[in-house]
Amino acid sequence: MSEFSSLTEAVIKGDIQTAVAETQSALDAGSNVQDILDKGLIAAMDEVGEKFSTGQMFVPQMLRSAKTMQECMKLIKALFQEGQLRAKGKIVIGTVRQDLHDIGKNLVAMMMEGAGFSITDLGVDVSPKDFTQKAQEVGADIVAMSALLSTTMPAMRETIEALQEAGIRDKVKVMIGGAPVTENFASEIKADSYAPDAGSAVIAAKKLLGIT
Amino acid sequence: MERSEIPTFQPRLRVLNREQALAIHTAALEILEKTGFKMEHPRALEMLADKGCRISDGDWVRMPPHLVEEALKTAPKQISLYDQKGAKAMDLTGENSFYGTGSDATFTQDVETGERRRAVLKDVSNFATLVDGLENIDFAMSMANPEDAPIDDIYVYVFAEMLRNTNKPIVFIADSGRDIAKIHEIACSVVGGEEELKRKPFILNYSEAISPLLFPENVMEKLIFCAQKKIPLCLPSGSNAGGGAPVTLAGAMALGIAENLAGLVVHQLAGKGSPFLFGPNVSAMDMKSSVVCYGCPEWSLTQAALADMRDEIYGLPIWAFAGASDAKIMDAQAGAEAMFSILTALLSRANLIHDVGFLEYGSTSSLEMITMANELIAMSRFYVQGIPVNDGTLALEAIERVGRGGPGSIFLMDDHTYDHFMEALFLPKLLDRSRYDAWENEGAMDLYKRCNMEAKRILSEHEVDTKPDAVLKEIEQILKSS
Numbered sequence: 001m002s003e004f005s006s007l008t009e010a011v012i013k014g015d016i017q018t019a020v021a022e023t024q025s026a027l028d029a030g031s032n033v034q035d036i037l038d039k040g041l042i043a044a045m046d047e048v049g050e051k052f053s054t055g056q057m058f059v060p061q062m063l064r065s066a067k068t069m070q071e072c073m074k075l076i077k078a079l080f081q082e083g084q085l086r087a088k089g090k091i092v093i094g095t096v097r098q099d100l101h102d103i104g105k106n107l108v109a110m111m112m113e114g115a116g117f118s119i120t121d122l123g124v125d126v127s128p129k130d131f132t133q134k135a136q137e138v139g140a141d142i143v144a145m146s147a148l149l150s151t152t153m154p155a156m157r158e159t160i161e162a163l164q165e166a167g168i169r170d171k172v173k174v175m176i177g178g179a180p181v182t183e184n185f186a187s188e189i190k191a192d193s194y195a196p197d198a199g200s201a202v203i204a205a206k207k208l209l210g211i212t
Numbered sequence: 213m214e215r216s217e218i219p220t221f222q223p224r225l226r227v228l229n230r231e232q233a234l235a236i237h238t239a240a241l242e243i244l245e246k247t248g249f250k251m252e253h254p255r256a257l258e259m260l261a262d263k264g265c266r267i268s269d270g271d272w273v274r275m276p277p278h279l280v281e282e283a284l285k286t287a288p289k290q291i292s293l294y295d296q297k298g299a300k301a302m303d304l305t306g307e308n309s310f311y312g313t314g315s316d317a318t319f320t321q322d323v324e325t326g327e328r329r330r331a332v333l334k335d336v337s338n339f340a341t342l343v344d345g346l347e348n349i350d351f352a353m354s355m356a357n358p359e360d361a362p363i364d365d366i367y368v369y370v371f372a373e374m375l376r377n378t379n380k381p382i383v384f385i386a387d388s389g390r391d392i393a394k395i396h397e398i399a400c401s402v403v404g405g406e407e408e409l410k411r412k413p414f415i416l417n418y419s420e421a422i423s424p425l426l427f428p429e430n431v432m433e434k435l436i437f438c439a440q441k442k443i444p445l446c447l448p449s450g451s452n453a454g455g456g457a458p459v460t461l462a463g464a465m466a467l468g469i470a471e472n473l474a475g476l477v478v479h480q481l482a483g484k485g486s487p488f489l490f491g492p493n494v495s496a497m498d499m500k501s502s503v504v505c506y507g508c509p510e511w512s513l514t515q516a517a518l519a520d521m522r523d524e525i526y527g528l529p530i531w532a533f534a535g536a537s538d539a540k541i542m543d544a545q546a547g548a549e550a551m552f553s554i555l556t557a558l559l560s561r562a563n564l565i566h567d568v569g570f571l572e573y574g575s576t577s578s579l580e581m582i583t584m585a586n587e588l589i590a591m592s593r594f595y596v597q598g599i600p601v602n603d604g605t606l607a608l609e610a611i612e613r614v615g616r617g618g619p620g621s622i623f624l625m626d627d628h629t630y631d632h633f634m635e636a637l638f639l640p641k642l643l644d645r646s647r648y649d650a651w652e653n654e655g656a657m658d659l660y661k662r663c664n665m666e667a668k669r670i671l672s673e674h675e676v677d678t679k680p681d682a683v684l685k686e687i688e689q690i691l692k693s694s
Binding site (some may be wrong): 055057058059060098100101104107149150151152179180182184185197198 | 316318330357363364387422424428430454455456459495497499500501502575
């Protein structure tokens with residue numbers, strides 16, 4: 001960890017300029033790229049996640065750290081061969097059909113990305129078919145759905161059914177969230193996990209994939 | 213010589229000066245003209261294009277300011293809501309304020325067990341009954357998103373449930389043009405037809421655009437339906453500081469007002485002169501939990517500011533909130549936050565004030581919270597009456613009588629006290645002022661417990677005037693046809 005401590009510190013502070021410069025100098029010094037990612041960037045975001053969940057950091061600060069990490073990723077992503085980059089897992093995320101409210105979903109996606117997951121964000125009003133196709137296409141580990149309106153919640157069940165019909169339900173975990181969504185509803189529609197907020201969504205995703 | 217009558221100053225809050233109000237209004241117009249908004253309803257888009265809006269990227273609209281000015285001219289400055297028996301109940305204009313409940317809470321705090329649980333249809337009927345029985349709660353909203361109602365017609369079911377349990381005006385939610393038509397049909401059957409409902413509306417629709425700058429098709433279906441049927445409507449987008457809108461309150465208000473005014477323009481084009489309630493919801497997003505706050509000072513502040521903008525610029529009756537909290541149970545935080553917004557709403561003369569009785573940032577409803585708010589509203593109304601100053605209230609004769617009355621002469625015994633104490637003082641029902649021993653002997657109950665008992669008493673004793681069988685049957689039939 002000490003090797004990348006100034007990078008880690010810059011990411012935690014959300015100092016984009018310094019973090020990018022630190023990433024570049026680590027690359028110039030010949031550091032292992034996977035190490036920069038794991039021990040520098042993701043280690044920083046783990047600490048950010050910890051600080052955020054214990055109330056020592058505010059949402060905009062946490063998001064600035066995530067943005068800082070993304071900027072650093074731009075430098076190192078190019079250096080990975082296709083498929084070599086070890087993400088924690090692949091997540092396909094979106095708001096369900098007919099739901100156009102995406103602030104919460106965007107927050108979850110940013111935090112997941114910060115935690116080292118590879119995110120495919122399908123945006124809003126995502127049909128069961130689109131969720132399923134994209135999950136198949138990218139080989140998703142998790143399909144994450146959000147709904148703000150109770151009237152759009154049935155689309156979560158339909159999406160799970162679509163995953164079933166496509167024969168990939170046993171290959172992906174399903175997470176759901178959003179204001180009207182409850183733990184009971186999650187078990188009723190046989191989702192694998194429910195999270196009440198973005199911070200817990202990250203923890204739940206890690207748990208689903210057995211990552212500590 | 214007789215004293216001439218002295219007008220009573222009634223405490224009044226202002227939080228914006230004219231320059232501030234105009235600057236926010238100008239910013240809102242600039243957002244509409246320069247940035248624009250996304251209009252996903254084809255017919256609304258067409259109407260806007262016909263009126264000279266510039267359309268790009270298919271459904272992105274930029275609106276010239278004069279359209280807003282025209283809409284403000286044609287929208288009525290006064291909206292009257294009636295109760296379900298046809299008596300005028302809420303004259304939404306000028307300085308009149310009315311409080312009511314909120315909508316769509318996922319959970320409720322069970323009145324028997326105190327547990328937070330998923331809301332069901334029976335809760336909707338309990339809330340409506342309580343509203344019907346509380347003197348300071350003027351209108352009903354569903355307070356629940358019941359688990360046991362068919363999801364496709366959830367709003368039709370909660371509407372019918374409210375009708376069966378209150379005769380006060382109802383502010384209702386719908387999903388789209390489909391279910392709002394059913395709700396309208398039911399409302400017509402209650403008052404005996406569409407014309408009668410137009411003449412004496414007892415319903416008002418609550419719809420929301422999505423901040424920033426998005427007008428979904430289903431929302432505009434409802435808005436156009438209301439404009440055509442003359443159903444009063446409000447369209448507060450959730451331009452919450454830091455969430456749907458910039459974190460600074462002026463910007464959040466400008467955005468919310470822009471969205472509101474864009475809605476107003478479409479509304480007036482679809483039904484010139486139809487009633488539209490001004491006002492976005494401008495709360496703040498909590499920077500730790502990312503919840504939209506219901507007990508924060510920001511929302512009360514923007515609410516008061518919007519009332520100032522009504523006075524300075526818009527002249528339309530305004531939509532507001534009060535009596536809600538972010539606390540998870542009805543505790544001291546809930547009391548403090550509820551009182552803060554209830555008093556602010558009244559001091560700034562907000563007209564239609566909803567969300568009374570919410571806990572947990574609007575996710576949990578509480579019968580006790582409404583019961584408490586009923587008393588806090590009474591307290592606030594007393595306060596806002598101000599201090600009438602006249603011969604009777606100066607009471608110099610009483611002072612003379614008691615002052616010179618010799619030993620044993622006290623004001624408590626004087627006729628002036630006997631004649632005036634009921635209106636001169638605020639007489640609480642639930643707020644406890646008993647002496648310690650009495651309080652202890654009565655069971656040492658806190659306000660939550662007393663509100664719980666009062667809510668249960670009202671639910672068991674209050675009789676809601678039932679509607680004619682024919683009306684109830686018709687409601688059933690419309691529900692069955694769903």
